[in-house]
Amino acid sequence: MPESSPPSTAAVLVIGDEVLSGRTKDTNSGYIADYLTEIGIDLKEIRVVADDGDAIVNAVNALRASWTYVFTTGGIGPTHDDITADSIAKAFGVGIDVDPRAVAMLRERFPNPADLNEGRMRMTRIPFGADLIANVVSKAPGFRLGNVFVMAGVPSIMRAMMDVVGPQLAPGVRMLSESVRADAKEGDIATPLAAVQKAHPGVAIGSYPFMDDQGFNTNVVLRSRDAEALAAAKAAVDEMLAGLR
Template identity: 75%
Template structure:
């Protein structure tokens, strides 16, 4: 029986037609993935969906059922195509309305009543029962409903919200990694590398080809939560590469 704790898992739903069209580059997923990895949370899936309520509802419901956490980014702004709050309400079967706490936060940003217009007040529409996620950049909050964290799509705002969220999460054992440059084509080491993988099942070994000038080369990335197992697998890969180089030199 393994003495490793149960994994803590997560998924991301990136919301926005501008991402799907290629007009806007998604950098939020990468930032979230790195932050989760640092605390031992396994990111299992990233989905990109349109500004369409049924699509958001389907993605959120599917992913929240099989992951510890779900993070959404995008679609909580002031315009008509910001549909995330209503979609999350629909996913959980709860109503959405102006939240007095969120309205108070917006009033800090817009003390002149004339500036807090109907569009901006849309950013205070929160599903019933949700906890707010503070936003130190522009005040308009995100929110959490059960295991779903709803954050802004603007990267600087999303990062500010994530800084608030990360301390609230369960943590796992971080994954350690090692990278080795093979100085060989991927196909030339595939069989031998497969044998090393069989001998070290608790270590994930990935091969990633790249071009080195006008030549093909390969980086080997080893990942494991067991540092001793990682060290043993790394030594085995290094020995395999050394043997292959010696054989090539002798030939």
């Protein structure tokens, strides 16, 4: 991929009432954020929606139209509240049925036909035209339809699926970053930091206040795909901070 190509973009869609109720704290979106940053893809949006067909369809259609890739987590299990696969089929306007490839995968875990019951057979329903995403943990696959990657909500399974999906993505030029602890209050560096940002437009400079035992402090984070530009901006921040002391 030439350096001049615009970077690929992505969104994460977390599906599940249990995250919205606060009962489960979502860690999947943070994991995917780290994963994508590592391979140079810009995560642009995260959404969490309920186990509700219309909410899923509307979110999937909004996100797949806006970004290069969409990653969903949750709602592909065997129970009545798992409606992600049907909702994705509806979003794409395609049919859905039991997929022999998915059945074969589940048979590896459940060779006894009696164990491949109605609930587990729900997990073999795959939208027409989708490619399967292997699940080395518990066999029931995820799938890819168009630019949408549908993965499990259980973190260990989602991570295993992400390792399958990763090589299918077009990697970008990796975003580089530098972090500087300002040892100053954010309000005391805001104006000179804005001047540094203005002088270094190719570097995104963020400022993140925090509190510790010593009181208010600030982390300055610089991000760029250009190592030289990043180094120059960091030197300017260091110089600005030294001037305040």
